[in-house]
Amino acid sequence: MGKNKKIAVFIGDFFWSSIPYDGLNLYHRLVEEFDVDLIMFKRDIRLNKLFTGVEKYHFNINFFKNIKNLKEINDWSELDKISNDYKLIICSSHIAPKTRYPISDSNKTGKNGAIVRCPVAVWDIGGIDMLTNGTHFANYFFVKGAKWKEWLISFGNEEKNVFITGSPHYDNFFDSKYNVFGPTLNSESFYKKYDLKKDKEKILLMPTNPASHKQQFEESAHSLHGMVDLCAEKNIELLIKTYPHDYVFYENTGAYTGVYKRIYSYSNIPQYEFIRNKHPTVKIIESQDHFAAIKYVDKIFNMAGSSVAWETCFTDSVSYATNYKKQKYYKKLSYLPDYVELPDEYTNVHVENVNQIVEGRYNSKKEFCSEYFLNEVSIPGIVNSIKQILTRE
Numbered sequence: 001m002g003k004n005k006k007i008a009v010f011i012g013d014f015f016w017s018s019i020p021y022d023g024l025n026l027y028h029r030l031v032e033e034f035d036v037d038l039i040m041f042k043r044d045i046r047l048n049k050l051f052t053g054v055e056k057y058h059f060n061i062n063f064f065k066n067i068k069n070l071k072e073i074n075d076w077s078e079l080d081k082i083s084n085d086y087k088l089i090i091c092s093s094h095i096a097p098k099t100r101y102p103i104s105d106s107n108k109t110g111k112n113g114a115i116v117r118c119p120v121a122v123w124d125i126g127g128i129d130m131l132t133n134g135t136h137f138a139n140y141f142f143v144k145g146a147k148w149k150e151w152l153i154s155f156g157n158e159e160k161n162v163f164i165t166g167s168p169h170y171d172n173f174f175d176s177k178y179n180v181f182g183p184t185l186n187s188e189s190f191y192k193k194y195d196l197k198k199d200k201e202k203i204l205l206m207p208t209n210p211a212s213h214k215q216q217f218e219e220s221a222h223s224l225h226g227m228v229d230l231c232a233e234k235n236i237e238l239l240i241k242t243y244p245h246d247y248v249f250y251e252n253t254g255a256y257t258g259v260y261k262r263i264y265s266y267s268n269i270p271q272y273e274f275i276r277n278k279h280p281t282v283k284i285i286e287s288q289d290h291f292a293a294i295k296y297v298d299k300i301f302n303m304a305g306s307s308v309a310w311e312t313c314f315t316d317s318v319s320y321a322t323n324y325k326k327q328k329y330y331k332k333l334s335y336l337p338d339y340v341e342l343p344d345e346y347t348n349v350h351v352e353n354v355n356q357i358v359e360g361r362y363n364s365k366k367e368f369c370s371e372y373f374l375n376e377v378s379i380p381g382i383v384n385s386i387k388q389i390l391t392r393e
Contacts, residue, residue, distance in 0.1 A: 007088045007386070008037040008071070010079070012095035013102075015045050015258030016125060017247040017287035019169060020059035021181050022092060026123075026168060027067070028180045029379050030090075030386070039079065039089070040064065041256035042072040045248075048257075056272065057247040057287035063181060075256060076102040076115065083116035087393050090386065093122040093134030093141075097260035101133075119393060123382060124148075126169030127307045131155075131336060140389055142382050144170070145372045151340050163388075165381030166374035172291040173314035178379040185292040194283050196237055202297040203231060203357065204317075205240040205282065206308050207271055219323045227301075227354040228279045234358065241285035241293050242271045301357055302348055305330065309347040313366045313373050320357040321348040343372045 009027040016022060023038075030036045040047060046064050064070065073079055083089060095115075096102055102115050121140035124130040130143060135155055142165040143149050149162045175183040191198055205224075231238045245262045249270040253259045267274040272284045285293045294300065294308075295315045302309045302321040309319035324330055324344070331344045346365040351357055374381075 006035045006037070006086055007090065007390070008039050008086050010039040010089050010091040010095070011041075011044065011046070012091055013041055013044075013100055013256050013258055014092065014094055014096050014260070015248065016094075017057040017244045018290040019125075019172065020046060020057075020288065021063060022125065022168060024063060025171065025178050025180050025379060026090065026382060029178060029383055031069075033383075034386075037069045037071045037086075038064075038067050039071045039073060039082075041258070042074055043254065043256040045251065045258045047072070055247070056270075056284060059288065060181070080116050083118045086118045087390060088119050088121060088386065089116055090121045090123070090382075092125050092129070093138065094125045094127075094129040095122075095133070099260065100255060119389070121386065121389060123165070123378070124167045124169065126167055126311070128333065128336070128342070131340065140385070142378070142385055143167075145370070145374045147343075147372045151337075154337065154339060163381065163385035164374060165385060166376055166378035168378050168382070170311065170314055170373070171377050171379065173295065173311070174377045176377045176379075178377055184295065185289055187292075187296045190289065190292045190296050193289070194239070194285065196239075196283075201234075201236045201299075203236055203238055203299045203301060204285070204293050204297040205238065205275070205301050205303060206306065206319075207240070207242050207275070207303045223322075223354045224275070224279065227358060228281065230355060230358045232281065236358065237283070238279075238281065239283045239285050239293060239297065240272060240275055241287070241290055242275075244287055244290075246271045247287040299357060301354070305344070307342070307344075310343060310369070310373065312347055312364065313369045314375065318362065318364050319348050320351055320360075320362075322351055322353060322357075324348060325350055343369050346372075 009023050011023050027036060027038050049061060115137045119139040120137060122134040122138040123142040124144055130148060134141060141152055141162045143162060144167045146164055149164055152162045153159050172184055228238060245260060248259050249261060251259045253261055276282055276284055294311050294317055297317050300317055300319040302319045305321060305324040305327050312319045331342050346368045349362040349364050
């Protein structure tokens with residue numbers, strides 16, 4: 001198929017510090033076969049950030065600014081206007097923070113509330129965004145696995161419009177030719193960067209989203225001091241990687257910047273600083289090393305009951321959780337239909353206290369997750385799906 005269909009990859013008004021290049025691998029693959037633009041907001045942090053050297057995240061601005069077919073826009077209305085130029089726009093299902101969602105609340109309740117004038121295809125950033133955001137405006141869906149397709153069809157979408165491709169978010173666990181910007185840190189580089197010992201057991205603390213899961217985080221954090229002492233006693237290395245929004249705590253917010261902060265009621269500093277101040281021996285993992293950390297640790301303490309545990313389906317690590325089964329967001333969410341049952345039971349080992357995390361040796365049931373997650377790089381599947389879509393448009 002030649003370059004006879006003009007399409008676009010839209011980055012959106014959403015910056016996730018763990019995956020700053022989300023969408024770029026797909027763009028570079030599509031350029032091989034199509035006439036493709038990359039659309040970004042002019043004020044996006046990825047086009048404007050000047051690093052001072054103290055940040056706990058990093059990305060290369062030139063990977064965005066040096067793209068020949070980069071189209072910079074001012075606002076959502078401009079996106080709508082230029083969408084007439086395209087056969088298809090491809091973007092993440094999470095295109096904007098909740099506070100800046102481009103569809104009004106009244107339109108959100110309708111089917112496929114339009115944000116642009118051409119068809120839209122969406123991939124998933126890794127959580128439940130495909131079900132909570134993309135369904136409001138997308139025409140086509142690239143999903144993690146068979147379960148997600150089943151749910152989207154039950155939502156009223158046509159089967160032919162939902163493609164099982166895997167998620168670009170999970171591509172970071174695979175070393176492949178589609179990683180244009182380099183693979184995840186290998187184990188040797190990861191250990192060296194954080195001064196870790198290869199032969200020591202490693203536990204990764206994942207507080208994730210305490211602004212939404214505040215009660216569970218506080219219950220888990222209460223016993224953290226004992227866990228730190230026990231790990232020191234048993235010569236276990238303790239690491240922490242907090243929620244991606246935590247790493248832009250000191251950045252300026254503003255419309256179309258991509259910066260969206262979570263405000264913590266218990267602290268006026270980033271969560272990783274808050275925990276480090278209380279527990280100085282805990283090592284902070286920089287946001288862009290999220291995937292390496294999950295690959296190279298032995299255990300994860302899923303402190304706030306996040307879907308981060310799903311990512312262990314691509315690694316040898318095991319996720320542990322306390323106080324999770326009693327939470328209202330465990331397996332089911334009140335704003336989703338009852339038949340949507342998330343794989344939290346399969347991807348977490350549930351224990352009564354943190355001592356069991358440190359001392360225990362348990363296996364999760366993640367072998368039952370093959371219906372939820374396609375364990376392969378998503379780019380080939382997405383590209384083939386786009387080809388199918390373009391034959392219809």
